[in-house]
Amino acid sequence: MINPKKLRDAGAILKNYKRGEVLFYEDAIARYYYQVDQGEIKMNNYNQEGKEYIQGIFAKGKSFGEPPLFADFTYPANAEAIIDSKVWQLPKDKFLKLLEENPEIHHKFTSTLALRLYYKAIMVSEISTQEPEHRILRILDYFKKNNTTDKTDSLSYKVELTRQQLADLTGLRVETVIRSIKKLEQKGELSIKNRKVYR
Amino acid sequence: MINPKKLRDAGAILKNYKRGEVLFYEDAIARYYYQVDQGEIKMNNYNQEGKEYIQGIFAKGKSFGEPPLFADFTYPANAEAIIDSKVWQLPKDKFLKLLEENPEIHHKFTSTLALRLYYKAIMVSEISTQEPEHRILRILDYFKKNNTTDKTDSLSYKVELTRQQLADLTGLRVETVIRSIKKLEQKGELSIKNRKVYR
């Protein structure tokens, strides 16, 4: 996350997006650095049959869609508002200038990319070799880690993801997620209180 | 890739690894920046049943295993020499100092991470939503793009990967890869000359 004040000073503007609105499409050329101010943005792909894969969900303070700003390639996925959102938008050249003039921001930014690469490396391995329950737990733990400081395994973290979103994040079908979650509850790996998952 | 001369000046040493030798294991703490001087290194994961997933294959000039140097996490995968190799090894603190003192190297390095993130985003989406033939073509095109400047679709690029490696890169089984490749040949998407794949 870059300090919003710094962003504004560098020339960023705050844009509003309604639930369902698309910020950019897969294969488009990247022109801006984006950072969530309010709301939730997802990046996703659809295959020929319309099956969705969610690359990531970005909440307050998170940036997304930066990699294509650094090299000659287009967006690997779409970006869409999950709920009504406000997003900082900084033109590419101004963003690169900002990094250039602020080595500490550049370093922090590199760390962010590194962490995202780490997450992707784990997920691609999970999806290709692990069974549904294992994959789901990984996603839950990733969201828990990113949204709490709680390091216990007390099943106290409330998962704010629908079964469908979990399916789209893990490459599974919603029915499979529902059934797997039930099994995980029986095994004591998570708990379900009026339909909400706790991990 | 960082200029080998610069690496050596910064304090890097050149280490030898025999085919099959492991440079580091998953979950270990990262201590060095690595860059291939000669040979081939793969990064991979194994699941409980021993099924392998290959995160990437790194040839001459490519670096690997850098992300954990930037934040407080461990290696997401193992690194192993596919063939006898020589690898530059630079201690973490010296590597970070090198980036700090050379903004142009830092920027280039960020581009490398960005490109890798792009590749991972594509592969995770492919693996989770696409059928075998589609996945295999993606990997072939990725390797073609990274190893030639040839932009034609002349089926002139010789793929130096075994069927098993293709399987481990795509999360498929070797038999499935063999059968898919045959179908792709019939469709004219690739050609096979004495068992070697051309794309």
Add this chain to the structure above:
DNA sequence: TTCATTTTATGATCTTAATCATAAAGTAAG
């Protein structure tokens, strides 16, 4: 507060890639 949509749920059936079995060709090691 009614209606439409989304989310969660469950059972039955199907399909695709995994698995299992076996072997020939190619390569490397001694």
Add this chain to the structure above:
DNA sequence: CTTACTTTATGATTAAGATCATAAAATGAA
């Protein structure tokens, strides 16, 4: 040159998750 291992190959069977069908709750919009 022989032996061991790796790679490619192919057919038969199986199993896991996808798909299909249906519906009750829950949520949200008008």
